[in-house]
Amino acid sequence: MTKKKKKTASNKLTANDLLKIGFPAGKPLGTALNIVHTYFTELGKNHQIELVQDVLTAPDLYQLHATLGSLAQAILAHKETAPVALRNEQQKYAIYGAEGIEEGALKQMDIAMRLPVTRAGALMPDAHQGYGLPIGGVLAVENAVIPYGVGVDIGCRMSMSIFDIHTGYLDKHREELKKMLQDNTRFGFSSFQKPMDHPVMDRMEFHEIPIVHELKDRAYSQLGTSGGGNHFVEFGVVDIQDEQNEFGLPLGSYLSVLSHSGSRGLGANIAGYYTKVAMDSCRLPQEAKHLAWLDLDSDAGQEYWMAMNLAGDYASACHHQIHHRIASALGETPLATIENHHNFAWKEKDAEGREYIVHRKGATPAGKGVLGIIPGSMATPGFIVRGKGEAASINSASHGAGRVMSRTQAKKTLTKPQVQKFIQKAGIEVIGSDLDEAPMVYKDIHQVMAAQQDLVEVVGTFHPRIVRMNGDEKYMEVD
Incomplete structure (x- = not known):
């Protein structure tokens, strides 16, 4: 007797399989997956796809079907979704460092301020054009969440460890510190052969939300790693300047590690999927389509909220593992740690006690007394x-210096010798990176900080010294 082959994970129908054939996201897609995985597991994947395509093509014929009726009804309800109009008048919003903000970012923010759900907004001095809400945009809305108002790299964050090590150690042991970065960090598509375990992987969301369940194995493989682009891990020197600092540290200089990264493939796929769900259910005019929202009273809105928070916690777990590995390599326990995130949505209340959903896409939380880190570039201070809890900024500040040059423009304009000369003059050593992350593609961080003196006060200054980013292939196989 021949044993029946067990269906492999690659042959199981997934949300992405249905999205690729143009199946509507949200309730129709979730219903289709539940029905197929419950009643039609013996069919091959192609037959499963044909089955749900038949229902999608002629849902009227299946409304009374014992098994497929709920799918037909979900598709019909989706088709009846009415378009949503923007307000004729845009609400006013605060702009910080307006002279350095490009026209495209201003236009995007103007459109966001015309959404029916918008209640307040602000634009930070590092703002530049993105998708939907501009990077550096802050938007408070009522009982809704905008996936592209959060951004693709959900929960992207800064994390810093400050060590009781004299800064002279950095120059004397530069090669050792470089090797620590190469041995204990991974970027882009590279990952550790044996990822460290973390409780975040046991979260119920990985079992209860179909799209998140599909991403669990990939998320585990990327634990403790960093993305590409502007993500980094670096050694540097922190100068503590405020005697009343929250860490109880004496004024002076300390060896520090600073990292910047987000939720990797987990966050990107959650963002892509729920943006499609939002755009399918909230039909906005063409110029505003990337600002489609999910009502928090809806199943899709609650699902996204849970998935977004999971992605944020996953990003935090990755940073904690990075810092744990490096602290272990140093043989030291940090004197202090600081962490803050952006590309997220928070439930917050205004002065009158009304609750709003505050989106900070590339903006740092800056409520009264809240600590954060605002980096410059690889060759400038953070x-x-x-x-300070400034209400006009919706308790926010910039998340960095902000770009003045697109990635494409940087690669067309700059040369490697030019960038290397600039970096060497600044006394920085860079492992990896490319022209699109050169220091000159960013705004002057000192001007950005000057534009937000009403929003934050400086506790300390970080000076990068050894920077690792994506692009260094030499040590990728080391584990």
């Missing part, structure tokens, strides 16, 4: 800051 700052440990304390929020």
Whole structure:
């Protein structure tokens, strides 16, 4: 007797399989997956796809079907979704560092302020054009969440460890520190052969939300790693300047590690899927389509909210593992740690006690007394800051210096010798990176900080010395 072959994970129908054939996201897609995985597991994947395509093509014929009726009804309800109009008048919003903000970012923010759900907004001095909400945009809305108002790299964050090590150690042991970065960090598509375990992988969301369940194995393989682009892990020197600092540290200089990265493939896929869900259910005019929202009273809105928070916690777990590995290599325990995130949505209340969903896409939380980190570029300082709780900025500040040059423009305009000369003059050593992350593609961080003096005060200054980013292939196989 021949044993029946067990269906492999690759042959199981997934949300992406249905999205590729143009199946509507949200309730129709979730219903289709539940029905197929419950009643039609013996069919091959192609037959499963044909089955749900038949229902999608003629849902009227299946409304009374015992098994497929609920799918037909979900498709019909989806088709009846009415278009949503923007307000004729846009609400006013605060702009910080307006002279350095490009026209495209301003236009995007103007459109966001015309959404029916919008209640307040602000634009940070590092703002530049993105998708939907501009990077550096802050938007408070009522009982809704905008996936592209959060961004693709959900929960992207800064994390810093400050060590009781004299800064002279950095120059004396530069090669050792470089090797620590190469041995204990991974970027882009590279990952550790044996990822460290973390409780975040046991979260119920990985079992209860279909699209998240499909991403679990990939998320585990990328634990403790960093993305590409502007993500980095670097050694540097922190100068503590505020005697009343929250860490109880004496004024002076300390060896520090600073990292910047987000939720990797987990966050990107959650963002892509729920953006499609939002755009399918919230039909906005063409110029505003990337600002489609999910009502928090809906199943899809609650699902996204749970998935977004999971992605944020996953990003935090990755940073904690990076810092744990490096602290272990140093043989030291940090004197202090700081962490803050952006590309996220928070439930917050205004002065009158009304609750709003505050989206900070590339903006740092800066409520009164809240600590954060605002980096410059690989060759310029970053700052440990304390929020002042400015209501006009919706308790926010910039998340960095902000770009003045697109990635494409940077690669067309700059040369490697030119960038290397600039970096060497700044006394920085860079492992990896490319022309699109050269220091000159960013705004002047000092001007950006000057534009937000009402939003934050400086607690300390971070000076990068050894920077690792994506692009260094030499040590990728080392584990």
